[in-house]
Amino acid sequence: MHGLTLTLYALAGLGFVVQLIAGNTRFLGVLRVLYLLAASTLLSSFVAAWVSSGLPSAATPQQALSMLVLFSSLALVPLVFRERTAALAAFFLPAAAIVLAFSAPFSGPPGPVALAPHRMWYVLHTVSVIAGEALLLVASVSSGAYLLHERMIRHGDIHLKISRLPPLTVLDWITAVSLASGFCAISAGMITGGLWATATHAGLAGVAPKAVSGGIIWSVCALCVHQRFAVGWKGRRTAIMVLFCLALMAVLFVGMNTFFPFAHGVRLI
Amino acid sequence: MERIRCISVSHKSAPVDVRERIRMDGESLREVLDPDAECFWLNTCNRSEVYWTISGPDAVYGLLCRLSGFDRARIEAMSVYLEGRHAVSHLFSVASGLDSMVLGETQILGQVKDAYREALAAGSTRTVLNKALHRAFRAAKRVRTETGIGAYPVSVASQAVELAEHVFGDITGSTVLVVGAGDMASIAARRLRDRGVRSLRIVNRTYETAQALACELGGEAGRFEDLERELASSDVVITSTGAARPIITREMVQRAMGIRRNRPLIIVDIALPRDVDEGAKECYNCYLYDIDALQAIVDRHFAEREAEAARAMAIIEEEVATFERWLRSLSAQATIRDLYALADAIAVEQAREVSSKVDATVVEQALRTSLRRMLHRPVSFLKEHPDARHIEYVRRIFRLDEDHEDRHKG
Numbered sequence: 001m002h003g004l005t006l007t008l009y010a011l012a013g014l015g016f017v018v019q020l021i022a023g024n025t026r027f028l029g030v031l032r033v034l035y036l037l038a039a040s041t042l043l044s045s046f047v048a049a050w051v052s053s054g055l056p057s058a059a060t061p062q063q064a065l066s067m068l069v070l071f072s073s074l075a076l077v078p079l080v081f082r083e084r085t086a087a088l089a090a091f092f093l094p095a096a097a098i099v100l101a102f103s104a105p106f107s108g109p110p111g112p113v114a115l116a117p118h119r120m121w122y123v124l125h126t127v128s129v130i131a132g133e134a135l136l137l138v139a140s141v142s143s144g145a146y147l148l149h150e151r152m153i154r155h156g157d158i159h160l161k162i163s164r165l166p167p168l169t170v171l172d173w174i175t176a177v178s179l180a181s182g183f184c185a186i187s188a189g190m191i192t193g194g195l196w197a198t199a200t201h202a203g204l205a206g207v208a209p210k211a212v213s214g215g216i217i218w219s220v221c222a223l224c225v226h227q228r229f230a231v232g233w234k235g236r237r238t239a240i241m242v243l244f245c246l247a248l249m250a251v252l253f254v255g256m257n258t259f260f261p262f263a264h265g266v267r268l269i
Numbered sequence: 270m271e272r273i274r275c276i277s278v279s280h281k282s283a284p285v286d287v288r289e290r291i292r293m294d295g296e297s298l299r300e301v302l303d304p305d306a307e308c309f310w311l312n313t314c315n316r317s318e319v320y321w322t323i324s325g326p327d328a329v330y331g332l333l334c335r336l337s338g339f340d341r342a343r344i345e346a347m348s349v350y351l352e353g354r355h356a357v358s359h360l361f362s363v364a365s366g367l368d369s370m371v372l373g374e375t376q377i378l379g380q381v382k383d384a385y386r387e388a389l390a391a392g393s394t395r396t397v398l399n400k401a402l403h404r405a406f407r408a409a410k411r412v413r414t415e416t417g418i419g420a421y422p423v424s425v426a427s428q429a430v431e432l433a434e435h436v437f438g439d440i441t442g443s444t445v446l447v448v449g450a451g452d453m454a455s456i457a458a459r460r461l462r463d464r465g466v467r468s469l470r471i472v473n474r475t476y477e478t479a480q481a482l483a484c485e486l487g488g489e490a491g492r493f494e495d496l497e498r499e500l501a502s503s504d505v506v507i508t509s510t511g512a513a514r515p516i517i518t519r520e521m522v523q524r525a526m527g528i529r530r531n532r533p534l535i536i537v538d539i540a541l542p543r544d545v546d547e548g549a550k551e552c553y554n555c556y557l558y559d560i561d562a563l564q565a566i567v568d569r570h571f572a573e574r575e576a577e578a579a580r581a582m583a584i585i586e587e588e589v590a591t592f593e594r595w596l597r598s599l600s601a602q603a604t605i606r607d608l609y610a611l612a613d614a615i616a617v618e619q620a621r622e623v624s625s626k627v628d629a630t631v632v633e634q635a636l637r638t639s640l641r642r643m644l645h646r647p648v649s650f651l652k653e654h655p656d657a658r659h660i661e662y663v664r665r666i667f668r669l670d671e672d673h674e675d676r677h678k679g
Contacts, residue, residue, distance in 0.1 A: 023417075084438065153435050153556060156566040167438035168533060232530035235554050 001045050002105035008038035009100055013093030020090040023164055028086060035080055035089060039073040046070055049106035055119060058126045061257040062104030069096045069103065071134030079174065085166045092141045121196030129189030133249060135182030136221070140246040142174040143239035150236060172235050176228055179242055183221045190218055209260040213252040220245045272322065273401060275356035276329050276348050279316035280370050283347035290337045291317045295391045297336070301328040307398040311363070311384045313377065315370055320360060322397055326350055357401060357592055361585045364405040365412040372574045373418035378409050396599070401592060408588040415584060418577040421570035425453070426460030428563050429537040433505045436533050436556065441465040446503035448496070449510035450478045453539050457507045462486050472499055474510070500525035506536045508544040519548035526552050537563065601655035605648050607669040612640035
């Protein structure tokens with residue numbers, strides 16, 4: 001199932017990239033169906049694993065990555081089905097396929113966390129944090145497209161077929177909305193994570209490294225949101241900050257899981 | 270097969286002082302052409318052309334000499350005479366904008382359509398030219414939709430619209446500010462209004478001039494002293510004044526960007542000397558293009574259009590081939606009609622012989638149907654391969670010419 005999902009993501013990604021470069025929208029309908037098929041395959045395996053084990057499969061970093069791809073794919077569905085913003089799939093799908101190649105399928109037992117007495121906090125924490133990160137990924141995709149399109153406009157390269165990207169104001173709006181909603185989801189994840197840790201009596205020592213890394217991401221996100229909405233950093237500056245935020249998130253994710261592999265859910269029980 | 274002929278006097282073959290002396294009109298053309306000939310004439314600022322059938326070129330050359338006052342040798346040197354496939358191909362290329370001064374422009378298609386309406390009203394075009402013109406319109410449409418020739422704007426106003434669309438998407442809701450009321454500014458403003466811009470503001474040193482242009486274009490006039498405030502409330506600015514020094518400074522743009530909370534602003538400066546301080550380019554979310562920057566984009570667009578023209582020519586060739594097939598099939602029509610007449614005559618004769626025994630009408634109808642069914646295959650063959658050789662064979666096999674003569678004698 002994981003192999004099939006990966007193949008579908010790779011094929012859809014390739015199709016969207018070719019379509020963007022060729023500037024031809026003749027096969028957009030087919031590509032949209034392929035996109036839906038890829039996301040549905042991932043969703044069905046996620047639901048099946050949740051039903052069989054009673055918990056979302058995010059016990060390992062690899063499973064968390066699969067979940068991140070799933071949530072961001074779902075968040076992008078309305079954009080892929082709009083004529084103007086469909087090109088964003090060309091930026092998202094190849095990245096999603098690469099992430100999926102390093103992730104694990106939603107199968108097997110969810111790990112010792114299943115024994116956690118406060119499942120509800122665990123589920124809420126996992127879902128909201130990964131949903132927040134997925135929305136941040138969508139904001140990053142939109143930011144990347146913004147920077148590329150803006151560069152083309154400044155250099156007058158609007159004759160290139162690839163320049164048929166969504167207009168700058170649309171990309172900026174997608175970035176802003178995804179960033180704001182992602183920030184809300186990450187905030188909810190931080191709160192529910194704290195509640196879960198308290199409920200399992202893990203104490204500060206068990207969660208500290210993850211909490212600190214989560215706090216850093218949340219702070220950078222909060223700064224992005226403030227600059228975008230309060231100071232009025234429309235466009236390029238927000239796009240750069242969002243990409244920085246994503247890079248920081250990736251570094252912290254890899255760092256935490258490399259140097260503090262047990263400093264999270266599994267360690268709490 | 271009827272041949273279409275064409276004489277073209279265009280920007281490619283004649284200077285403007287010659288072109289302005291040659292304006293075709295239907296009445297004069299019909300006077301010099303064969304009464305059965307069809308004709309179509311086209312006059313634009315860059316070309317005067319005439320297309321006709323049946324008659325030779327001498328009559329039209331004679332008319333051109335009379336209209337222009339030049340002798341035949343000079344007219345021949347400054348015009349192009351085409352016939353048959355070349356004339357049709359030329360008509361299709363003209364309608365598609367491939368023969369225009371600005372390669373791929375669309376205005377010419379409207380002019381060809383207007384000329385066709387005029388010719389239709391005068392009854393100058395019939396079967397052949399009607400079909401040729403409809404095919405020309407079809408070819409033009411295919412060129413627009415199947416190639417990217419129209420996707421690369423080459424005028425300053427179109428360029429401004431294109432840039433604005435890349436930034437804002439739909440520009441109909443954007444506010445456009447035109448600074449200056451000279452020719453360039455008013456052309457740009459007209460184009461923007463034609464592209465659906467609803468909010469158009471015009472600022473000029475002389476308020477009355479701005480008001481006059483605003484009235485003409487359906488916009489609103491603003492005072493020059495309020496330029497900074499106007500900048501803050503506009504999305505696209507086109508400036509073309511005769512000022513010797515920049516009238517929009519970096520500081521003005523900086524302050525305007527602050528008021529508009531960094532909402533993107535596009536400034537197209539087509540004035541020489543420039544109206545906008547170059548430093549304004551550094552302002553966050555301000556996109557400034559001067560005439561050189563626009564020219565660089567236009568040059569790239571021309572190169573892209575040239576590349577697309579090759580694909581467009583392939584479409585033209587396809588359409589010309591289709592039209593020629595149809596034209597050849599016209600000559601088979603008479604033979605097909607004769608074949609059916611022969612079948613009908615046989616059916617009537619046979620029906621008469623048996624009419625005493627059964628109902629004559631039923632028999633005649635049955636025979637007619639049978640014979641037509643029998644003829645279906647040769648007729649289909651003729652329609653698919655309307656070569657003169659095949660038509661000749663059919664006429665000889667069925668002795669259609671003898672029957673034709675007999676029927677006429679009868």
